[in-house]
Amino acid sequence: MRLPQIRLVLLLVSAVLVTTVVANLAACQQAATPLLTNGATGLRVTGLQWLLNAERADVGVTGTYAGQTAAAVRGFQGASGLEPTGEVDRATFTRLTPDAKLGDRGLRVRAVQTLLNLQGQPTGVYDDFDAATAEKVRAFHAAKDLDDTGAVDRATWDALFEGESTGPTVSEADQFFETIAPHAREAKHAFGVPAAVSMAQSAQETGWGRSAPGNNYFGVKCHGRPASVVKYDCIDHRTNEWENGEKIEITDSFRTYASMRDSVMDYANFLKSNSRYAPAFRFSNDPDAFARELQVAGYATDPTYADSLIDIMKQRDLYAYDR
Numbered sequence: 001m002r003l004p005q006i007r008l009v010l011l012l013v014s015a016v017l018v019t020t021v022v023a024n025l026a027a028c029q030q031a032a033t034p035l036l037t038n039g040a041t042g043l044r045v046t047g048l049q050w051l052l053n054a055e056r057a058d059v060g061v062t063g064t065y066a067g068q069t070a071a072a073v074r075g076f077q078g079a080s081g082l083e084p085t086g087e088v089d090r091a092t093f094t095r096l097t098p099d100a101k102l103g104d105r106g107l108r109v110r111a112v113q114t115l116l117n118l119q120g121q122p123t124g125v126y127d128d129f130d131a132a133t134a135e136k137v138r139a140f141h142a143a144k145d146l147d148d149t150g151a152v153d154r155a156t157w158d159a160l161f162e163g164e165s166t167g168p169t170v171s172e173a174d175q176f177f178e179t180i181a182p183h184a185r186e187a188k189h190a191f192g193v194p195a196a197v198s199m200a201q202s203a204q205e206t207g208w209g210r211s212a213p214g215n216n217y218f219g220v221k222c223h224g225r226p227a228s229v230v231k232y233d234c235i236d237h238r239t240n241e242w243e244n245g246e247k248i249e250i251t252d253s254f255r256t257y258a259s260m261r262d263s264v265m266d267y268a269n270f271l272k273s274n275s276r277y278a279p280a281f282r283f284s285n286d287p288d289a290f291a292r293e294l295q296v297a298g299y300a301t302d303p304t305y306a307d308s309l310i311d312i313m314k315q316r317d318l319y320a321y322d323r
Contacts, residue, residue: 033089033090034085034087034088034089035088035089035090035093035161036048036065036087036088036165037065037070037086037087037088037165038065038066038067038070038086038087039065039066039165040064040065040165040166041063041064041065041165041166041167041168041169042063042118042163042164042165042166042167042168042169042170043063043114043115043117043118043163043167043170044115044118044161044163044164044165044167045062045063045064045065045069045169046061046062046063046114046169046170046171046172046175047111047114047115047118047160047161048065048069048073048088048096048111049061049062049063049069049072050107050108050110050111050114051096051097051107051108051111052069052072052073052076052096053107054096054106054107054108054111055076055096057072057075057076058072059071059072060171060172061171061172061175062169062171062172063168063169063170063171063174064169070086070087071086073085073086073087073088073092074086076092076095076096077092080092080095082095093157093158093161094154097111097152097154097157099151099152099153099154100112100129100151100152101129101150101151101152102129102130102131102133102134102150102151103129104129105127105128105129106127107127109126109127109128109129109133110125110126110127110175112129112133112137112152112160113125113126113133113136114170114175115160115161116133116136116137116140116160118160118163119140119143119159119160119162119163120143121136121137121139121140121143122136123136124178124179124260125175125176125178125179126179126209126260127209127212128215128259130259134150134151135150137150137151137152137156138150140156140159140160141156144159146159172208173203173208173316176203176208176209177199177203177316177318179209179260180198180199180202180209180217180260180264181195181199181321183260183261183264183265184196184198184199184202184264184321185321186261186264186265187264187265187267187268188268188284188322190265190268191268191269191271191272192268192272192281192284193267193268193271193272193284193290194283194284194285194286194287194290194322195318195321195322196287196313196318196319196321196322197287197290197291197294197309197313198218198264198267198268199313199318199321200287200291200309200310200312200313200316200318201218201267201309202217202218202263202264203312204308204309204312205217205218205219209260212260212263213235213237213254213256214233214235214254214255214256214257215256215257215258215259215260215262215263216254216255216256216257216263217260217263217264217267218263218264218267219254220254220255220263220266220267220270221252221253221254221255222234222253222254222255223253227273228255228266228269228270229265229266229269230257230258230262230265230266231257231258231262232255232256232257232262232266233255233256234253234254234255234256235253235254235256236252236253236254237252237254271294276297276298277293277294277297277299279293279296279297280293280294280297285322287310287313287318287319287322288310288313291305291306291309291310291313292306292310294306
């Protein structure tokens with residue numbers, strides 16, 4: 001090989017090496033660049049907080065990245081063998097987001113649903129990766145030209161998390177009421193139960209929907225109930241009751257449903273079909289009075305039940321859903 005040819009080969013090899021080094025440096029820099037950090041707000045933060053909760057981190061779902069969220073991120077990073085920076089980089093996000101698919105349940109599913117909303121695929125936020133969620137994932141795949149699987153793999157998670165680091169804060173309570181509101185309004189139209197009352201009751205009974213085994217959002221029991229307008233099964237589990245002024249723990253049988261909507265409709269039908277609650281329906285347009293009549297009729301054993309419902313309705317202005 002002649003000297004000019006050797007020089008040309010060396011130049012080409014050098015160019016390839018330089019290009020490779022630059023690409024590797026860029027990849028390293030991208031991997032180390034925080035995706036989210038202190039001060040971020042919006043649905044990306046809400047989704048992150050659901051992911052942290054799925055890992056049993058003690059962090060509120062507020063939509064604001066502040067000290068509590070940073071501490072939860074550091075804790076997760078330390079437990080995962082990552083550098084505990086308190087900032088969400090690519091490696092941290094990858095560890096937080098295993099694949100999700102049809103049939104999955106839990107708080108990680110809420111992260112999927114939250115991020116679908118961020119990406120223009122409106123969906124309710126609850127614990128169930130059901131057919132409706134899978135349909136929204138497929139629509140997102142089509143919009144982003146991703147493989148149409150209906151499942152959330154690595155590429156889908158990464159695409160779902162794209163966006164600005166600031167936006168309107170969306171909390172756990174915001175998402176819960178946004179999800180249950182259409183069903184509460186449907187129940188108001190069908191049975192006359194104020195939407196504000198059913199929304200406040202479900203929030204109190206389940207802790208913003210976190211504790212709703214079998215999609216039972218009102219603690220409706222299996223025994224002594226009128227015929228249902230929806231299908232349901234029964235399951236026994238532990239619950240708290242008030243007896244002689246004291247809170248006690250008992251085992252009881254509770255209904256389980258296919259969906260949140262079925263739970264709302266069954267609850268409203270139960271109230272409407274039970275004569276003991278008939279006086280409350282004189283106040284279908286007065287949620288506070290309706291709640292007090294429920295307590296007078298013995299709906300709950302907690303002596304402050306009506307007051308606590310009214311507090312929720314006032315704090316969240318749930319009355320707007322009955323206007």
